[in-house]
Amino acid sequence: MLSRTAENLFWIARAMERAENTGRLLEVGARISLLPSIHGYRSEWDSLLQASGTAEGFDRKYDAAVARNIESYMFFDGDNPSSVVSLFNQARENARIVRTALTTQVWDALNMAFQELKQLERRPRSELELTEMTDWVTRTAALVRGSINATLLRNDGFDFLNLGYALERADATARLIDVKYYVLLPRVEFVGSGLDNYQWMTLLRALSLHRAFHWSYAGDITARKIADFLILNPQNPRSLITSIESANWALDRLAKSYGRDMDVQHHARMLLARLTATTVEDIFDEGMHDFVTRFIDDTAHLSHCVWENYLTGDVR
């Protein structure tokens, strides 16, 4: 497959995963805004902007981190490369470039999303409920993902899409943990307080995992359980270990169909092995922030290896 085609597929997946992520962050934000500001209204929005990597761009454009501004910036703003509109446009344009590598169903899903977003943009903002917008993102992202899974040929293109989804998801979960890592730190004065519970639930909600958590863990919510759930639990679809497992799955398939292992397979397997051997205690001993920072670097390095091994077309 042409390297550029693979690259486009990889970025379609990353854009779709990131759009879904932005949508979910917005949803959490909307929830926060329903609560009394005593719980740190501004700092919560801030952490959401930081988790999506857009805090700097936002500050340049807006004074106040109020709901309306953040909604506009994270959903509609074409200047924000991580806004829902930017990401859907990017995914659709990438898809147009590699139109022939996609099925009609996948193209239809992306193309329809593009047309529907145009209509959303035309509606007066005052008539547009945030929940309608975030529901739309979740639904559309699922439609695209579903069309890929149901209709696409299981060839290398499929693997590059899955690789994009997996690496983006790994990165997104890690960044969210990193932005909120202090919440998970054991601090005597907060333990058992309402603030703790609330912060933790926010974190889980940002990953759409607040109900799944209770199904997986009995008893009280503790920082340890949450860390285990988000990082090491292979049942959690967004945990770091699950994301790296998915990346490995796609990479192994690529190695098999191309008949050779590259650096990237080696690094991915090492990373998975390390995660598998890690315990929550190890993480708290190392320090959550250091652990997550290292993980983000490792994931970025994997992306770089994908690029070097497959997307430059230079490897002999």
Next chain:
Amino acid sequence: MTTCFNEMFDADAVRQPYARLESWTKAMPDALRHMKQAEAEALFRRIGITFAVYGEGGDPDRLIPFDMFPRVFTAREWGRLERGIKQRARALNAFLVDVYGRGEIVRAGRIPADLVYRNAAFEKSVVGFIPPKGVYSHIVGIDLVRTGPDDFFVLEDNCRTPSGVSYMLENREIMMRMFPDLFRENRIEPVDNYPALLRRTLASVAPAKCDKEPTIVLLTPGHYNSAYYEHSFLADMMGVELVEGQDLFVEGEYVWMRTTEGPRRVDVIYRRIDDSHIDPLCFRPDSMLGVPGLMDVYRSGGVNICSCPGAGVADDKAVYTFVPEMIRFYLGEEPILNNVPTWQCSKADDLKYVLENLHELVVKEVHGSGGYGMLVGPKSTKDQIERFRARIESKPSNYIAQPTLALSTTPTFVDEGVAPRHVDLRPYCLVGDRIELVPGGLTRVALTEGSLVVNSSQGGGVKDTWVLAE
């Protein structure tokens, strides 16, 4: 203007090729017609057959209006066209090999040396080079107009990268889907083997250094190009990679494409970018579209480029005048298809005539295309004519003029029902080790009443074009 030849009606009688279409239209109520038209449009959008227009705001994906009323040729009519088109394609290629070689036709005084060697499209870097099988132009699009039952004229030749063939294929596809009965009742020659023939043609001109099944690619300027859909469609139908300049690189004596499994050698490039963008080292250093070093590989026989750089000198509008001469000179035959009489504004006598008769002539830029930069005298205001006169006078050699032809009409669906509209025809002739022509082409129709301009950029539409089997 005098009355035009109507391809369906001779006075009140229906001409033979259209015999079965009369009952078809009569049996179609307006409501059904509107429904079918909407269905066709939805299909085009769904499949993604659009041409992209960026920078004008709005949806960049536009549809070319599709007219459901087919245009029909009999086997006998087509037989003559086919012979004429193939003859022309052979002569144009013989001319190209000659002018980049010994230049016999110039030495024989049959065409002026300046017109060839000082032509902007003459490519000095390929002088002395003979491409595989002696073919410079592998896809020759010949634009034809009709003025009577047996009167066809060649309006212009396109030896570089004629576009529009995807419409020929998709128009047929959509007609068959919407009106299967029509295809059962009429015996219509198929056109759907065009991509296979194109692929075969390209493979047949693989360079000598290629010792296995050649790897073919289609080189596009990219997804912002207005014809990007066609590029991706043809690549898909042929089963070849659609590449951009950045996907290719030169190393050693070959061209390679970047794939996920490492570099893969490329043998034949069907390029849909202009000569000037092919290789920044050879042509425009500022071009981002091409492949540095490509021309060196080409000239040393490591890759073939279709159509070959330099092929444009044969389809220049001033050189066009001499194509009948080429046919006589290289083939020793009389032209089967005629040229439109043409005045060269570079010649003093011709210029004088043109300036005196602007109101009844069509004047075109020598290098223009797409229906831009032209004057249709009888359809223009005094003011427009005067402004155009000034442009011709300032640079006469840039213009040619032709009589305003009474282009034939075919029935076309319009708001009020069916009405005659002017049409032209572009068949696509393939030249490799054999010369192939699928029975059909792209019929373009001027949808505005009385208009003679069929270009899609100027409000033209397209039709399915039928050739009836014997």
